[in-house]
Amino acid sequence: EVQLVESGGGLVxxxxxxxxxxxxxxxxxxxxxxxxxxxxxGKKREGISCISSSAFRTHYIESVRGRFTIxxxxxxxxxxxxxxxxKPEDTAVYSCAARSVYYCSGYSSDYFRWGQGTQVTVSS
Numbered sequence: 331e332v333q334l335v336e337s338g339g340g341l342v343x344x345x346x347x348x349x350x351x352x353x354x355x356x357x358x359x360x361x362x363x364x365x366x367x368x369x370x371x372g373k374k375r376e377g378i379s380c381i382s383s384s385a386f387r388t389h390y391i392e393s394v395r396g397r398f399t400i401x402x403x404x405x406x407x408x409x410x411x412x413x414x415x416x417k418p419e420d421t422a423v424y425s426c427a428a429r430s431v432y433y434c435s436g437y438s439s440d441y442f443r444w445g446q447g448t449q450v451t452v453s454s
Contacts, residue, residue: 331355332356334353334443334444336424337351341452342453344416344453347416350450352409359404364428365427375425375438379400382432394413397414397416399414409426422449423447426445428442428444
């Protein structure tokens, strides 16, 4: 069974850090691009970062560039999102998603498998 399981969310004060993990199983992980999306209450889901299958390319939206770092360990079938200098506006449910090709896309419809999400809450 193809699965993605996120972990690492929680409550943190503004300026703090969290590292999210996305553990994959049931598919050839190292052939797939992985993205992190987030959805805040009352807002549309947005793709915030993506990493290609080999980690050769990474992408970030402007609001997180320089604060968040995406990485992957294909030997562990895991993608990470290191989040530093967190702001209250980063509060959202964060989900990882897998795309069945090696390169990234910012469109959620291009992803075939999603995790259940993990809550990140940043207090001011």
